[in-house]
Amino acid sequence: MNILVCMSVVPDTTTKITFTENDTKFNTDGVQYIINPYDELSLTRALELTEKHGGNVTVIHVGEASTDPVIRKALAIGAAEAVRVNAHPEDGMFVAKQIAEYAKQGNFDMILMGRESIDYNGGQMAGLVAEMMGLPLINVVTELDSDGSSVTATRDIDGGKQQVKSSLPCVLSAQKDLCEPRIPNMRGIMQARTKPLNVIEAVDQSSGTSFDSYKLPPAKSGVKLIDAENAEELIDLLHNEKKLF
Amino acid sequence: MSIAVFVETDNGEYKKSSFEAVSRASEFAKASGSTCIAITVGSKGGENLGKYGANEHIHLSGDGLEMFHPQTYATAVFNAVESKGINTVFISQTYSGKSLAPLLAVKMNGALVTGVVDLPESNSDFTVTKTCFSNKAFAKVKVTSDKSVLTLIPNSFSISESGSDVNTEEMAANAGSANTEVLDTQKVTGKVVLTEAELVVSGGRGLKGPENWNMIEELADTLGAATACSKPVSDMEWRPHSEHVGQTGITIKPNLYIAVGISGAIQHLAGVGSSKVICVINTDPEAPFFKAADYGIVGDAFEVVPKLIKRAKEIKGLA
Numbered sequence: 001m002n003i004l005v006c007m008s009v010v011p012d013t014t015t016k017i018t019f020t021e022n023d024t025k026f027n028t029d030g031v032q033y034i035i036n037p038y039d040e041l042s043l044t045r046a047l048e049l050t051e052k053h054g055g056n057v058t059v060i061h062v063g064e065a066s067t068d069p070v071i072r073k074a075l076a077i078g079a080a081e082a083v084r085v086n087a088h089p090e091d092g093m094f095v096a097k098q099i100a101e102y103a104k105q106g107n108f109d110m111i112l113m114g115r116e117s118i119d120y121n122g123g124q125m126a127g128l129v130a131e132m133m134g135l136p137l138i139n140v141v142t143e144l145d146s147d148g149s150s151v152t153a154t155r156d157i158d159g160g161k162q163q164v165k166s167s168l169p170c171v172l173s174a175q176k177d178l179c180e181p182r183i184p185n186m187r188g189i190m191q192a193r194t195k196p197l198n199v200i201e202a203v204d205q206s207s208g209t210s211f212d213s214y215k216l217p218p219a220k221s222g223v224k225l226i227d228a229e230n231a232e233e234l235i236d237l238l239h240n241e242k243k244l245f
Numbered sequence: 246m247s248i249a250v251f252v253e254t255d256n257g258e259y260k261k262s263s264f265e266a267v268s269r270a271s272e273f274a275k276a277s278g279s280t281c282i283a284i285t286v287g288s289k290g291g292e293n294l295g296k297y298g299a300n301e302h303i304h305l306s307g308d309g310l311e312m313f314h315p316q317t318y319a320t321a322v323f324n325a326v327e328s329k330g331i332n333t334v335f336i337s338q339t340y341s342g343k344s345l346a347p348l349l350a351v352k353m354n355g356a357l358v359t360g361v362v363d364l365p366e367s368n369s370d371f372t373v374t375k376t377c378f379s380n381k382a383f384a385k386v387k388v389t390s391d392k393s394v395l396t397l398i399p400n401s402f403s404i405s406e407s408g409s410d411v412n413t414e415e416m417a418a419n420a421g422s423a424n425t426e427v428l429d430t431q432k433v434t435g436k437v438v439l440t441e442a443e444l445v446v447s448g449g450r451g452l453k454g455p456e457n458w459n460m461i462e463e464l465a466d467t468l469g470a471a472t473a474c475s476k477p478v479s480d481m482e483w484r485p486h487s488e489h490v491g492q493t494g495i496t497i498k499p500n501l502y503i504a505v506g507i508s509g510a511i512q513h514l515a516g517v518g519s520s521k522v523i524c525v526i527n528t529d530p531e532a533p534f535f536k537a538a539d540y541g542i543v544g545d546a547f548e549v550v551p552k553l554i555k556r557a558k559e560i561k562g563l564a
């Protein structure tokens with residue numbers, strides 16, 4: 001069973017977000033980059049499945065050369081090889097085209113992604129790639145198993161859960177709870193140095209959107225403190241002044 | 246050229262977030278010199294969608310459309326898009342909406358923008374605002390393709406009921422059969438769904454253990470709110486992971502977020518910081534959450550929350 005894991009590289013969750021060049025660019029100064037947390041889950045689950053059924057895990061990332069150390073981390077966790085499509089990822093449709101193009105040439109039984117990337121929060125990639133490749137989609141998966149020819153998954157739906165079955169190949173996106181993410185060990189880190197990280201060029205530059213500028217949320221004007229002794233006042237304020245219920 | 250809204254039905258009722266989408270899309274359509282078509286698939290809700298500003302209502306039905314499935318629904322909606330010459334489709338960003346939107350965008354060969362919280366007046370300058378960095382920032386995104394699909398975050402647009410009734414046009418859709426099989430579905434009943442809630446009461450590690458969630462649930466039930474929690478609380482399995490809000494959990498944007506015993510770490514704030522009114526209850530006056538709050542009570546949750554419940558019950562006539 002060969003699995004393609006799509007990985008996005010995102011700022012560490014503690015990053016204080018700021019912008020430069022008149023708020024048109026994300027300020028990468030001093031920012032630490034990490035594997036998108038959901039992608040750690042799909043990578044780990046992919047490794048567990050290939051350990052059970054045989055086969056390899058390939059990681060693909062659409063991004064610039066600066067992301068290579070993070071891709072090496074995925075190799076250290078256990079992926080057999082990695083591919084980087086050398087391009088600046090911004091428009092989701094563009095990224096999906098690159099992934100679909102690569103995946104079509106491979107012989108993958110499953111394509112795993114994260115539910116969303118925590119930087120641009122697109123939450124769209126799994127659907128885009130599935131549709132471009134004409135494959136079944138199972139989104140937001142908290143449990144995933146395979147008998148080698150089909151998969152069964154539990155996914156989050158609005159207000160509940162659902163168990164879904166699909167034939168292979170198919171596209172799935174990982175949600176929290178899928179597994180305990182693995183961390184690289186010393187042996188993995190050593191091996192990662194010699195594993196292939198192939199760089200390929202982008203196939204199609206078209207994009208349907210452009211990111212023009214950014215802004216931060218308006219700052220709160222300051223907290224109004226209510227004495228704990230008269231905590232009931234909070235409910236009165238929310239009811240009478242704010243008319244929230 | 247026209248603009249459409251996919252209106253989601255749940256249990257025979259239209260979703261409130263779909264009314265938000267129709268209300269806002271119809272204003273946008275009007276200002277763009279266009280019409281707003283509401284599209285429903287499978288079962289229909291009770292209301293006339295003209296009330297929310299739709300100029301037309303298309304109802305798609307056929308085999309495979311009884312229950313939401315991203316592939317069959319995308320095929321069905323695309324039927325309507327083609328036959329009506331629709332350029333832009335608005336979809337409310339629920340789990341279903343988020344699965345449907347990318348499939349439809351690829352079929353339309355258009356652009357896709359998710360996480361939309363603000364729209365321009367018309368499509369003459371089609372620059373929308375979307376959330377990014379898990380609510381820590383917003384991006385202005387220009388839609389450069391003439392075809393597009395936009396998903397709108399619930400509770401970002403207000404509902405307007407000033408429209409008049411429209412007739413429903415029945416359309417048969419040939420959606421084929423679904424490419425995945427649903428084995429079982431479990432829905433939580435009798436509780437407000439967190440992703441769509443207007444009011445949310447949330448608890449953190451300060452509550453000490455799962456046995457103390459009774460008061461969180463009681464306050465939530467009294468207010469008609471959903472319950473949520475911080476990441477460690479769901480990691481320790483005090484609460485289900487579906488309640489975990491934050492950068493690596495669900496991002497929410499309710500009108501009211503009451504945080505009890507939550508410190509307000511940057512990753513937590515990322516998921517809830519867009520809430521319209523934030524109230525924080527914490528024993529530690531230095532807790533970072535107070536900086537992001539509108540109202541704060543420095544105090545012990547075990548003393549404060551029962552007082553809130555008591556007063557809320559009085560107001561609701563439940564005492």
Ligand SMILES: Cc1cc2nc3c(=O)[nH]c(=O)nc-3n(C[C@H](O)[C@H](O)[C@H](O)COP(=O)(O)OP(=O)(O)OC[C@H]3O[C@@H](n4cnc5c(N)ncnc54)[C@H](O)[C@@H]3O)c2cc1C
Pocket residue numbers: 013037448449450451452474475476477478489490491492493494505506507508509510511512513516526527528529532544545546547
């Ligand atoms: C990669 C990564 C991703 C993360 N993603 C998320 C995320 O999505 N969501 C998230 O929530 N966190 C996330 N975190 C964790 C985050 O950094 C914090 O650790 C977490 O939010 C803290 O949870 P808490 O506030 O419940 O607990 P604590 O930080 O332990 O805070 C408990 C608070 O309760 C107060 N308290 C104690 N007793 C009482 C009492 N009797 N009454 C009232 N108050 C009391 C304390 O003063 C304290 O402020 C992430 C961390 C990492 C590294």
Ligand SMILES: Nc1ncnc2c1ncn2[C@@H]1O[C@H](COP(=O)(O)O)[C@@H](O)[C@H]1O
Pocket residue numbers: 005006007008009036038039060061062063089092095112113114115116117118120121122123124125126
């Ligand atoms: N630049 C990228 N390269 C490879 N995979 C990506 C990239 N961006 C996003 N993905 C994948 O798509 C998932 C969802 O991302 P998004 O749709 O951007 O929120 C991520 O968790 C990754 O698995």
